[in-house]
Amino acid sequence: MGIKERKKRERERRRQQIMLAAKRVFSSKGFNRATMEDIAREAELSPGTLYLYFKNKEELYASLSLRILNYINMRLEEVKDREEDADLRLERLVEAMHDVYEFDPLIIINMFHLQSSETLKRLSPALKAEIETLSRQALTTIADVFRDGIAAGRFIDHHPVALADILWSLFSGVVLWEASKRIIDDSKDYLKPTLDLAFEIFQRGIARDRH
Amino acid sequence: MGIKERKKRERERRRQQIMLAAKRVFSSKGFNRATMEDIAREAELSPGTLYLYFKNKEELYASLSLRILNYINMRLEEVKDREEDADLRLERLVEAMHDVYEFDPLIIINMFHLQSSETLKRLSPALKAEIETLSRQALTTIADVFRDGIAAGRFIDHHPVALADILWSLFSGVVLWEASKRIIDDSKDYLKPTLDLAFEIFQRGIARDRH
Amino acid sequence: MGIKERKKRERERRRQQIMLAAKRVFSSKGFNRATMEDIAREAELSPGTLYLYFKNKEELYASLSLRILNYINMRLEEVKDREEDADLRLERLVEAMHDVYEFDPLIIINMFHLQSSETLKRLSPALKAEIETLSRQALTTIADVFRDGIAAGRFIDHHPVALADILWSLFSGVVLWEASKRIIDDSKDYLKPTLDLAFEIFQRGIARDRH
Amino acid sequence: MGIKERKKRERERRRQQIMLAAKRVFSSKGFNRATMEDIAREAELSPGTLYLYFKNKEELYASLSLRILNYINMRLEEVKDREEDADLRLERLVEAMHDVYEFDPLIIINMFHLQSSETLKRLSPALKAEIETLSRQALTTIADVFRDGIAAGRFIDHHPVALADILWSLFSGVVLWEASKRIIDDSKDYLKPTLDLAFEIFQRGIARDRH
């Protein structure tokens, strides 16, 4: 039993080790240019070993997104459950998204790359469905916050799902655009201030005038 | 001379024919899955011919972005030159971006894909520089509009380049996210209303309170 | 037009060149041990070229059998159509099978290997169906000869399809067994006399006693 | 001693357990598609354990044939020793082959597959020699029966080794061909009646006319 436990822990650790290597390699080379051998080398394992833990390259790639999507959902739901006031809730939502980015910038960038790429189309149906479900869940939670805020007369009266889409788009847009700028000039990383400002503008943009 | 002219025109027409085919194929398959043979077939030419007009696959891909970036710059500068009032200018700017999308949605999506992809890194330095220059130019024009608006006390006082980055990010984020949603459910195309609303929120978000 | 003709001829010649190389390599190494690179080297082509003419390794392998099966069917039907007398027909049938073997022993051995191997299971459905159809056709033709002979009172009265199966089994059995013996001792090739004797015994064995 | 005995018995039992699993897996997937892990799983052992009992995959595969070849030899020699009359001897010989097939159809098919396959070539020299010796022994015993029968004027006067080869070929040919037909249509198993008829025809075919 103790042995079984230890084995399980070791297996999990090895999975993490591979995912860590994969994250690095995918981040620096992108999905297509990254080879399984690159990842194996980075993880100090042999190529064959990767396949003991992940069915194929796509699953390995997508598993990175799955983990962060789960984390996102956890954070978003926490916000929804803990906070009552609409404005504060939006504030916390935005903070949560910020935290999520800080938690692991490379993975977030990976996730948005996956989301905006041809690769998404080609994932196995099961994997695609899982990603879709988690994404939808995140968007739904965000939309719920907007719905309540609109009902409370705090946000402008627009379809909450559309507002959620826009917040999500703004998030991914800023992340990808800043990452893209760093391809050209690696020294400048304005992501955090830009993201802050973007969220601030968004909040002002949907706020009801209060007189 | 007349012959030379005609030759040149014909050469240009052939280029356009190839780019049209490339746009279609890249849009439906993405950069990596699209093969030069696919594009040749779509253009009703042989693979070898493509190389008489474009140095390689990447150049062909990037040329699509170059063209639309030129168009964007033309439209943005037009706005900057023709309009004087800050709010109206922003209004026109946003309309221009909207038009640009309508002008050729597939190419715009292509461009943002390129911008947010691994492929960008691997472009030849010359090509990368050209794209960078055009992008910077567009962003600069947008930033100029914000600078004037801030000076005129119409927009909140933040770094105009940051505001430009955010508007651009919002644009690309909405376009990519809606395109991504269509991968999962092809029937729903909410891009236009979502983009409208996004821009509206942005405008409200940077507007100075007027009392 | 002349050009089109020539191209077609050249294409066909190239196909033959590849099949010739494939036959040699498959014969000496068997399906699994033979690599596409081996075949390409033998054909003095690059690996990629093989795929311009054959969809994959299996199709290349099976194409060898398809050609010989077509030839077999041609020969068998010729016998059925030209000859009237039952005994002479059987005589001619057996001669035809002999000729078929002589026509290209390596391919015949290949075909029986395919037929008796795990590989058959894994062919694409279309290819499997084609091989099945041609095999069935051959067996049916043979069975027809037996049916007539039985009706004419010349052969023992047993199910003609069973007799056809047995003749075919005898043919393949002798071919494979002699080939197998040559793996152990390459110098001895008794195939022809053994096949002659086997067919003779078969003929005696199904002949009706005439008194 | 008692302990040593028990250990030996247990070792032998384990070997049998592995061979049983191997037989099943090789039969359903063929040599190449069957993996050592498949066999280990079927035997409810770990892959590493298989290597404690068999040097490698080939030896495991060949060991199946060795066992059945030993059984065949035992049965054939029994017939040769017990029976005196030539016709009855042939009758018993044929019955013995039939029994051998019934004893374990899967292994017989395996053995003929090995015999007619590329794999045979690649066995270790020692293993190949062992198989060769046992095969030769079987064929020699059969040939002896024919030799006596010819001397007694009961069978047609042909080289007894050739007759033995033909009987063996007929046996393997029918077994493989019927197995092959079952790949295409699993429901039809005509092996036994076909084998009976084939042997009957063979017996008639080599019988001397009696007047």
Add this chain to the structure above:
DNA sequence: CATGAATGAGAGTTCATTCAT
């Protein structure tokens, strides 16, 4: 100019075998 057959480097993946536990 246009063609398209040919190239060949390179990728993902499998699996027989080993060896530390």
Add this chain to the structure above:
DNA sequence: GATGAATGAACTCTCATTCAT
């Protein structure tokens, strides 16, 4: 003896690019 995680060589197939015609 038994395990099973890890290895890494080897395979098939793809496709951007070239070049003789």
